[in-house]
Amino acid sequence: MSELDKVVDALRAAPSVAVLAHVFPEADAIGATLGASLALREVGKVTAAYNADPLPPELCSLPGATEVVREVPIARPYACYLVLDTSNLERTGGLLSGRPAGAVVLNVDHHAGNSRFGDVNWVESEASSAGEMVYRILRRGGFPISKAVATNLYAAILTDTGSFQYGNTTPEALRAAADLVESGAAVEEIAAWLYGNRDPREWYLLGEVLATLRVSADGRLAWIEVTSAAQARAGLGLEVTEDFINYVRAVRGVQIAVAFKEVSATQVKVSFRSRGDLDVARLAGQFGGGGHRNAAGCTLQASLTDARARVLAAASTYLQPDL
Ligand SMILES: [Mn+2]
Structure with missing residues (x-):
């Protein structure tokens, strides 16, 4: 049976x-x-x-x-x-x-x-x-x-x-x-x-976050940041930012999309999205996180600047063709 x-x-x-x-x-x-x-x-x-x-x-x-x-x-x-x-x-x-x-x-x-x-x-x-x-x-x-x-x-x-x-x-x-x-x-x-159910403040925050979009020199890695200051200005928390990363993944040619979300001065949540066979759960795993092949996340006890440097370095290495 x-x-x-x-x-x-x-x-x-x-x-x-x-x-x-x-x-x-x-x-x-x-x-x-x-x-x-x-x-x-x-x-x-x-x-x-x-x-x-x-x-x-x-x-x-x-x-x-x-x-x-x-x-x-x-x-x-x-x-x-x-x-x-x-x-x-x-x-x-x-x-x-x-x-x-x-x-x-x-x-x-x-x-x-x-x-x-x-x-x-x-x-x-x-x-x-x-x-x-x-x-x-x-x-x-x-x-x-x-x-x-x-x-x-x-x-x-x-x-x-x-x-x-x-x-x-x-x-x-x-x-x-x-x-x-x-x-x-x-x-x-x-x-x-x-x-079709969005609080307008979510879009104000999205606008501010999208202005932080950066793309690597070869165009395969892109990221955004949600700072504590931006959250405070919008009067909203990280729970409304769940799908912001989809805008990063939608950039032409991007294979790994990353969103850095500042929880506090010493804690940053990081979300990853990828296309196809690129397994971002393994990338998140390097920082104690996990998830699915095309959607994963981790949390770093670090400042936003430090977290961004470490994660982008690891993601760039991960994108090397011989790895
Ligand atoms: Mn389900």
């Missing part, structure tokens, strides 16, 4: 299911969580959606978003815990501590490094998103997909494929998305919630 079928069987058998995902949730984590919990509720199960962290504003309009609970789900003993998009138990933010004995933990994830912490582990690194995996669970199990469910799952697939731009935009992901649109996914509203 496939792992997918084991997940479907366990969900069919369970009268109650708690659905949860990783801390610092984005649209895949929350869309998959809400899609699953709403679909299972619609077939009569007791369900609830959990996350250890508050939702970012762009996710608060997803159907069911106001129901996401932040406490540890021990008040009610669930028969089943469905954990989505979460590569290890620590990433649940402690939500599974105190789960009742005998409860089944289903681990459904698309991260290659998943620690296989569940009683059933359906880990498929080729899947575009946890949202696509939930879609496949619902279709395989014959669970109906309502407009609210379709909207959540479409939002999950849309964001984890970078709006159908990344290499994980597979035929399966597109077929799932097409089927979800047919099931009523609110395509235009989702785009407006996710991508």
